[in-house]
Amino acid sequence: MAGKAVVLLSGGLDSAVAAAIAVHEGFHVHALTVDYGQRHLRELDAAKGVAIALGVKVHRILRVDLAGFGGSALTDKSINVPEECPSEAIGTDIPATYVPARNTVLLGLGLSWAEALGADAVFIGAHSVDYSGYPDCRPEFLDAFRRVSALGTKRGVEGKPVSIEAPLIRMGKREIIERGKVLKVPFELTWSCYIGGKKACGKCDSCTIRLKAFAEAGMEDPIEYEQR
């Protein structure tokens, strides 16, 4: 019988699939959503809906104002979100949507809650295939964070470190969607667009990657787009 796990739930598609995997593995999931001052609040509503749909009983939304630091198109309105980047160019440079050290912050918060709760694992939906080029989504980074968990916590010192689970890390986006379909992830409730209008824009890197992957999986993306 699996114990408790903290799942970092952003409201996006990847973290929804990671949460569904944790539920499927039998963990008592405690979802953690960080309101870090992203441009739009659509993601937070999406996270609430996904948590309910997956039967997650405990969901905390924590406010940590990374927008006060800025340095990203996602937290600073004066920096434009790149649009209509040709899909083959996505991932070649670290894009303007990179949020400084975001996954270090999120994993640190998740690890703290996990240790306080007595949870055995922190799940994160990071993946490094078909991704946007963020350095903190790479397998090497997650391995380094496993060292942090082992060295920087009471549990780690006692030989029972909280494990850092990144079940999507070696999956492509299409495979993530296919896995999510099997696990009945409510894709219609997820939100990936960086812009955050009434409908997803269909043009930013995140929409581009998502639409391409649904097409490759032979599935219709159930959310509404301004343009596809």
Ligand SMILES: [Zn+2]
């Ligand atoms: Zn978009």
